[in-house]
Structures are given as structure tokens and as C-alpha cells.
Amino acid sequence: MQRQSYTCGLDAAIDVMGGKRKGLILFWLGEGPLRFGELRRTVTGISERMLTLQLRELEASGLVHREVHHQVPPKVEYSLTEFGHSLIEVLGPLGQWGEENMERLEASREARGPAGVSGSAAP
Amino acid sequence: MQRQSYTCGLDAAIDVMGGKRKGLILFWLGEGPLRFGELRRTVTGISERMLTLQLRELEASGLVHREVHHQVPPKVEYSLTEFGHSLIEVLGPLGQWGEENMERLEASREARGPAGVSGSAAP
DNA sequence: CGGAATCCGCGCGGATACTG
DNA sequence: CAGTATCCGCGCGGATTCCG
Numbered sequence: 001m002q003r004q005s006y007t008c009g010l011d012a013a014i015d016v017m018g019g020k021r022k023g024l025i026l027f028w029l030g031e032g033p034l035r036f037g038e039l040r041r042t043v044t045g046i047s048e049r050m051l052t053l054q055l056r057e058l059e060a061s062g063l064v065h066r067e068v069h070h071q072v073p074p075k076v077e078y079s080l081t082e083f084g085h086s087l088i089e090v091l092g093p094l095g096q097w098g099e100e101n102m103e104r105l106e107a108s109r110e111a112r113g114p115a116g117v118s119g120s121a122a123p
Numbered sequence: 124m125q126r127q128s129y130t131c132g133l134d135a136a137i138d139v140m141g142g143k144r145k146g147l148i149l150f151w152l153g154e155g156p157l158r159f160g161e162l163r164r165t166v167t168g169i170s171e172r173m174l175t176l177q178l179r180e181l182e183a184s185g186l187v188h189r190e191v192h193h194q195v196p197p198k199v200e201y202s203l204t205e206f207g208h209s210l211i212e213v214l215g216p217l218g219q220w221g222e223e224n225m226e227r228l229e230a231s232r233e234a235r236g237p238a239g240v241s242g243s244a245a246p
Numbered sequence: 247c248g249g250a251a252t253c254c255g256c257g258c259g260g261a262t263a264c265t266g
Numbered sequence: 267c268a269g270t271a272t273c274c275g276c277g278c279g280g281a282t283t284c285c286g
Binding site: 158159160163171172175191195196197198199 | 247248249250251
């Protein structure tokens with residue numbers, strides 16, 4: 001079974017930008033083009049590997065453009081496509097909502113992900 | 124290390140509703156209160172277990188309200204809180220964006236997730 | 247009907263090392 | 267600098283079973 005099509009627009013949208021850090025990448029690229037290393041430093045808490053993979057997916061989705069400058073040292077710039085810009089436009093209100101309610105969200109986050117539950121790993 | 128706070132509002136927002144099907148649940152609850160079984164049938168492609176877990180997280184986030192009616196047969200109704208309503212409000216444009224570009228998104232989805240790569244797992 | 251519990255596979259994602 | 271490749275843990279999430 002190939003997992004039927006999207007059930008609604010929200011499903012599709014979340015699927016394309018809901019990845020762990022894709023939203024963040026899109027957000028920062030919305031501010032302007034960034035090089036790979038700049039992204040790595042800007043989007044904190046992401047490994048090189050993940051950054052590459054996420055970028056490739058965003059590129060495959062047509063949201064991000066990858067500009068390679070063949071030179072030494074190598075330089076690769078990532079930027080939003082028109083499609084990508086259309087997305088962050090509707091992402092704006094969401095980000096603002098998150099900002100306005102950040103305290104509340106952070107507080108409840110601990111309830112959802114106790115993080116250090118672990119402990120008793122008695123076999 | 125406890126994974127520092129959210130880096131921006133978008134980060135927080137996606138974290139709270141970016142789960143596999145949380146957006147869908149929120150979306151359908153936005154249409155009105157639903158019972159557990161109704162949600163299970165409405166949000167297609169989700170297991171009982173996941174539906175329960177996702178609902179608990181949404182509840183812990185203060186987005187969803189869980190109303191238990193102690194009776195036989197049991198009846199539990201889920202609905203959006205005020206907070207939840209404020210979220211789906213900004214989620215509206217995102218869902219619309221996804222709907223408008225669904226074909227494009229579905230097409231590029233295959234490039235990102237070949238889905239049936241292996242499959243044939245002859246036991 | 248609405249869950250909670252258990253088992254378990256598998257793929258996400260981190261760390262590291264190597265290349266052009 | 268900008269990746270790619272490999273290893274590997276662990277937690278997400280599906281299937282099944284039992285309970286109130």
C-alpha cells in the first residue's frame with residue numbers, strides 16, 4: 001500500500017515543512033540567502049548530516065534553491081524559491097502565534113517530553 | 124543537557140502541532156467536538172495507540188479538552204480549547220496553502236519519500 | 247466503547263571519519 | 267568549506283491483547 005494521498009491541505013503542508021527543523025531552516029532562509037556553514041551555525045542543534053538531508057528534501061519540494069559556486073574554497077548558497085516565499089508568508093502568523101505563547105508552550109513541553117525519564121533501566 | 128528553549132516562535136509552534144498527525148487532529152476538531160471513535164475514523168491512517176498518545180500531548184499542551192462521560196457505553200469527547208482555537212486560526216492559511224499547492228506537493232513527495240523502496244520482505 | 251499495556255521492527259537522527 | 271559515508275542507538279509508531 002502506498003499510503004494514500006494527502007487527506008487535506010494541512011496534512012500536505014505539515015508533511016513538507018513539519019520535519020524536525022525544516023521550519024527553522026525555512027524561517028532563517030526567509031531572512032535572506034545563507035551558505036551551508038551559516039545555516040549550520042544559525043539553525044542550532046542540528047547536525048551536518050541532518051542539515052544536508054533536510055535541505056535536500058526542501059530542495060526536492062521546490063521550496064529551496066541551491067546555488068553552487070565552483071571555486072575554492074567551495075561556496076554553496078541556499079535561498080528560498082518563489083514557492084518557498086509563498087510558504088513562509090503563511091508561516092508568519094504561525095511563528096507569531098508561537099512567539100506570543102512561547103512561555104505557555106515551553107511550560108507544557110515538559111509535561112509532554114519529560115526528557116530525563118529514563119533512569120530506571122532495570123532489565 | 125536539556126535541549127535549550129525554543130529558538131523562535133515557529134520552532135515552538137511546529138513542535139506543538141508538527142507531530143505526525145497532530146495537525147490533522149486539530150483540524151478536524153476545529154470543525155467541532157468529536158468522540159474517540161469518530162476521530163479514529165476521521166483521521167485516517169492512524170492507529171489507536173498513536174491517536175491516544177497524540178491526544179494526550181495535545182491535551183497536555185492545553186490545545187485540546189477531554190470530556191469524559193462516565194456511562195455505559197463509555198463516551199469521551201474531545202474538543203478544542205480557546206488556546207486550540209487560536210492555533211487553528213493561524214493554521215487556516217497554512218492549510219489553504221497546502222490545498223492550493225497539493226498537486227505540486229504530492230508530486231515532489233515521491234522524490235523525497237520513495238515509500239515502497241524495499242517492501243518485498245519475503246520471510 | 248475507550249483506552250492501557252506489551253512486543254518489536256525499523257527508520258530517524260547523532261557522532262565520527264573521510265573526500266573534493 | 268561543503269559535503270558524503272558508515273556505524274549504531276533509541277525512540278517512534280504499528281499490531282495485538284486485555285481491561286473498565
